[in-house]
Amino acid sequence: MKEFYPKKGRVILHVDMNSFYASVEMAYEPSLKGKPLAIAGNVEERKGIIITCSYEARKFGLKTTMPLWEAKRLCPELIIMKPQFDRYRTASAAMFDILREFTDLVEPVSIDEGYLDITESYEFGTPLEIAESIQKRIHDRLDLPCSIGIAPNKFLAKTASDFKKPMGITVLRKRDVPNVLWPLEVEEMHGIGTKTGEKLRKQGITTIKDLAHADSIQLKAVLGINGLRLKDRANGMDNRQVDPEAAKEFKSIGNSSTLPKDTANQQELFAVITELAHKVATRMKRKKVHAKGLSVTIRYGNRKNFSKSRKLNNPVKAESDLIHIAKELFLQAWDGNAVRLLGITATDLVENSYVAKQLDLFSFEKEAEKEPLWKTIEQLKAKYGSKIIEPASENAVSKADENVGTQTSFNKDFLQGK
Numbered sequence: 001m002k003e004f005y006p007k008k009g010r011v012i013l014h015v016d017m018n019s020f021y022a023s024v025e026m027a028y029e030p031s032l033k034g035k036p037l038a039i040a041g042n043v044e045e046r047k048g049i050i051i052t053c054s055y056e057a058r059k060f061g062l063k064t065t066m067p068l069w070e071a072k073r074l075c076p077e078l079i080i081m082k083p084q085f086d087r088y089r090t091a092s093a094a095m096f097d098i099l100r101e102f103t104d105l106v107e108p109v110s111i112d113e114g115y116l117d118i119t120e121s122y123e124f125g126t127p128l129e130i131a132e133s134i135q136k137r138i139h140d141r142l143d144l145p146c147s148i149g150i151a152p153n154k155f156l157a158k159t160a161s162d163f164k165k166p167m168g169i170t171v172l173r174k175r176d177v178p179n180v181l182w183p184l185e186v187e188e189m190h191g192i193g194t195k196t197g198e199k200l201r202k203q204g205i206t207t208i209k210d211l212a213h214a215d216s217i218q219l220k221a222v223l224g225i226n227g228l229r230l231k232d233r234a235n236g237m238d239n240r241q242v243d244p245e246a247a248k249e250f251k252s253i254g255n256s257s258t259l260p261k262d263t264a265n266q267q268e269l270f271a272v273i274t275e276l277a278h279k280v281a282t283r284m285k286r287k288k289v290h291a292k293g294l295s296v297t298i299r300y301g302n303r304k305n306f307s308k309s310r311k312l313n314n315p316v317k318a319e320s321d322l323i324h325i326a327k328e329l330f331l332q333a334w335d336g337n338a339v340r341l342l343g344i345t346a347t348d349l350v351e352n353s354y355v356a357k358q359l360d361l362f363s364f365e366k367e368a369e370k371e372p373l374w375k376t377i378e379q380l381k382a383k384y385g386s387k388i389i390e391p392a393s394e395n396a397v398s399k400a401d402e403n404v405g406t407q408t409s410f411n412k413d414f415l416q417g418k
Contacts, residue, residue: 001122011127011150012242013116014157015099015134018145018166020112022054024091025081027143036060037079040068051083055166085314088112091142098137102130107242113161115154117242131169139167155238158190177236182209189234196230199223208234246351253287254295254345255279262301262338269339273326276344281319284346290315291346294322296329299341308333315350322346 005011017023021039026032036057038050048068060075071078092111099106102124105117116134124130131148138146147168149160159181160172172180181189187197189208199222205211212234219227232238255276263269273296284291294316295309308329316322326344 001126004126005119005122006152009152010117010119010242012152012154012157013118013127013131013134014149014151014154014161015095015114015116015138016147016149016158016161016165017095017112017138018147019052019054019058020091020144021052021083021088022057023144024087025084026054027091028087030143032079035079036062036075036077037081038062038068038071039083040071040080041083048080091144094142095138095144095146098134098141101137102134104244105242106244107246115157115242128169128171135167135169153236153238154240154242155190155233156236162190174236177212177234178209181234181236182207182212184208186211189230191230191233196223252345252347253280253283253289253291253349254343255283256297256341256343258341259339262340264336264338269330269334269342270327272342273330273344274323276342277319277322277326280344280346281317281322284317284349287349288352289346289349290317290352291322292348292350293346294325294329295343295345295347296326296333297341297343297345298330298333298339299343300337301340303340306333306335309347311348317352 022037025037025039032054034056036054036059038053038057040048040050050062050064050066050068050071052064053062053071057071057075057078060078062071062075062078068080088111095112096106096108096114099114099116103116103118103121106114107116108114118124118127118130121130124133127150131150135146135148138144145166147161147163147165148170149157149163150169150171151157151160152174156172156174156177160170161168163170163172184207185197186192186200186205186208187194189211192200200206200211203214203218203222205214211231214231216228216231219231221227223230257272257276259268259272291312292315293309293311295307297305297307299305310325310329312325316325322344330342
């Protein structure tokens with residue numbers, strides 16, 4: 001089978017689950033198959049918004065973030081269900097387990113998509129045969145559809161996986177770029193949103209071909225270093241490696257503070273907790289991670305340590321969330337005696353790029369309003385790497401906060417009282 005693989009270069013697959021949440025619900029309840037189905041928050045209210053919908057529903061013009069009242073007007077027969085994130089996480093884990101049957105070089109991108117480097121996986125067949133096997137195993141074992149792109153790099157593989165949905169497999173070679181990609185409008189390229197498209201069009205760049213041949217100095221002046229990367233992508237170039245470590249968990253980020261004097265004043269202790277949460281949140285911002293757990297440690301005047309921990313259903317990173325949870329944990333652990341030291345540790349950390357938004361029924365509408373922004377950001381990160389661009393809220397560490405929280409910290413051994 002080696003002759004089907006390049007002597008130089010890579011063979012990359014991008015696996016993209018089709019209408020994932022809706023498909024998972026159909027797998028659990030087969031009677032839903034073939035029917036217009038939408039997953040939405042606040043299903044009883046007119047202001048509810050669609051998270052995702054089945055392909056049968058999309059035929060009526062339904063799409064993500066559409067208000068339910070409008071969706072029902074377009075499709076009176078629409079079936080609406082609340083999201084069940086535990087099911088989706090379980091299905092996602094099973095899907096990635098299948099991918100790892102073919103190679104250890106698997107990089108999860110989100111809950112429903114990932115890259116594989118199968119350059120050394122020729123024992124399983126040709127690249128097309130491997131893609132067909134993956135698609136079949138996911139469908140047979142999980143009853144879920146997926147589309148797969150086959151290409152020499154991540155960008156082309158991601159692009160290819162979008163060509164045929166659902167249950168499509170597409171091969172996209174670098175030599176295909178002039179005929180397949182260049183005729184497309186520039187906004188159709190992964191990583192280019194409305195605003196970037198507007199900037200490019202002002203420079204006379206309207207198609208992907210125009211971008212591929214654009215002046216590099218001009219692009220850098222308009223879009224910075226990202227302009228050069230966009231030009232590379234338009235020419236089918238992408239040197240990013242498939243990195244299995246990208247989704248690995250970090251250990252922890254923690255900060256502690258020894259009080260000027262032992263105190264049992266709850267208001268003063270809450271003020272310390274608030275400051276510690278700010279330090280931890282700032283460091284998490286710099287590291288670009290979410291926390292799946294939080295611990296609070298109390299040291300009393302007798303030097304004995306007590307801690308209280310909580311595993312979180314959904315990863316958090318916001319300072320306000322850390323403050324709220326930390327105060328709750330403190331009140332559960334505190335015996336009322338004077339405290340000498342307080343500590344907060346964010347545990348089970350995962351990279352922002354790996355965290356699928358686990359939106360509850362009360363927060364989805366608010367997040368959905370930002371859907372175009374999130375989509376553009378995720379497309380850019382998929383093209384240029386997770387560290388190239390982040391939402392301002394994730395990346396905006398002020399000059400004053402650059403060293404916040406770095407002076408004192410502790411590890412899990414301290415939390416365990418060792």
